[in-house]
Amino acid sequence: MSRALLLEEPGRFRVVPADPPEPGPGEALVRVAAAGLCGSDRELYDGARPAGFADYPIVPGHEWSGTVAAVGPDTDPGLVGACVVGEGFPGCQGCGPCRDGAPNLCAAGYDETGFTRPGAFADHLLLPARMLHVLGPDADLRAAALLEPAAVVAAAVRHAALRPGETAAVIGTGTLGMLALQLLSAASPARLVAIDPRRERGEAALASGATVFLGPGEAGEGSFDVVVETAGAVGTAHAAVGLVRRGGRVVVTGIPADPADHVPTSLLVTRALRLHTVFGAGPADWAYAVRAFDSGVLRPASLVTHELPLADFANALKLSASPEAGKVLLRPDWT
Structure with missing residues (x-):
């Protein structure tokens, strides 16, 4: 039965x-x-x-x-x-x-x-x-x-293509954000910042690989080569675009509850940003996540x-x- x-x-x-x-x-x-x-x-x-x-x-x-x-x-x-x-x-x-x-x-x-x-x-x-x-x-x-959300994060990390020595930020420290920190930290970034208004999440974020934990508005505009947004809260996609340097890469995974939330096209074009979004995960993303899990990286x-x-x-x-x-x-x- x-x-x-x-x-x-x-x-x-x-x-x-x-x-x-x-x-x-x-x-x-x-x-x-x-x-x-x-x-x-x-x-x-x-x-x-x-x-x-x-x-x-x-x-x-x-x-x-x-x-x-x-x-x-x-x-x-x-x-x-x-x-x-x-x-x-x-x-x-x-x-x-x-x-x-x-x-x-x-x-x-x-x-x-x-x-x-x-x-x-x-x-x-x-x-x-x-x-x-x-x-x-x-x-x-x-x-x-947790390998299903990890596969979604793997899709984001593959789009981000973080290189050793670059700087990165993750907006949101829920399950997706923590898994993103673990995978991004494996690329040896010079700085990996976790951003979340919930101060109680800081210790876990640092344990997941973040080098710094900050609240919204505490990170400098245009400071990062890569920003991965995982929160899906109102304004977080806009914040991600603001945090990345000109010519940098932004990956958005969250779907905000407010459909009116938007990122002005002018910000994307005038700053020559590479913007990726993620919906679910494909076989290659799953393979990436499973390898990271089996090896202990995840x-x-x-x-x-x-x-x-x-x-x-x-x-x-x-x-x-x-x-x-x-x-x-x-x-x-x-x-």
């Missing part, structure tokens, strides 16, 4: 029993070890996802880790028993973006685990085996549940502050929105 947390509509969920799905050709069945909550899961619960980016009823859960329990026909039997994480966007595999290695930008439309297809707030998860990334046999599956375990069983979803939601919480995990493997 298997269980799944079914969000029937915004604000209404229940844990339902079900037989584990049978993997078909090319598919793998994963026993979920841990699944993380993030702001998009709260949006899903509240009914605040943009039109076309949620499909109810839905089993949420797009950040996860687990062990392969079974595989279907025409699938490598050696996967059974492997510790794995997995990509969220299956893609149509036929359009231009998919063939370019970006199923997260599939021309057939948005389709993602945990939002439009069943996710990992369940005992088992069924997905195409080609989306799996195998971890080392002794992998910390608790920490590995250390997400310290970001986990709470772990709860699947049935405590309501409490997990509340905790994930609290300012003192880091990453909150649901543990379907806890009974």
Whole structure:
């Protein structure tokens, strides 16, 4: 028997029993070890996802880790028993973006685990085996549940292309910001500044690789070669553009709640900035994040502050929105 947390509509969920799905050709069945909550899961619960980016009823859960329990026909039997994480966007595999290695930008439309297809707030998860990334046999599956946000950060870091000796800043010290600090610090920057109004985040930011922790407005305008924005708060994209030097690189990952928030085109053009944005992560980003995790460069375990069983979803939601919480995990493997 298997269980799944079914969000029937915004604000209404229940844990339902079900037989584990049978993997078909090319598919793998994963026993979920841990699944993380993030702001998009709260949006899903509240009914605040943009039109076309949620499909109810839905089993949420797009950040996860687990062990392969079974595989279907025409699938490598050696996967059974492997510790794995997995990509969220299956893609149509036929359009231009998919063939370019970006199923997260599939021309057939948005389709993602945990939002439009069943996710990992369940005992088992069924997905195409080609989306799996195998971890080392002794992998910390608790920490590995953060590899989905780490893959998003990897996309940002790859765009940023930070070189040794350059200066960088990260705006926001939530999960994405802390992971960005860890990956950017591996490039040996001359200065790596974390920026956040929450002073209590400073110690953790320094532990994640920042050389300095500052509040908004304390860093000099035009001071950095690279700025990575991870906060998604009103004005943070504009702040990122202001902090980078002329000819520098800015990567924006956050989506502000206020759609009127904008960055003037004149700032981008007159300062000859290279601006990148990130939506989800592709296979190369996942491979980057998994390599960094396996090698110890990426250390997400310290970001986990709470772990709860699947049935405590309501409490997990509340905790994930609290300012003192880091990453909150649901543990379907806890009974």
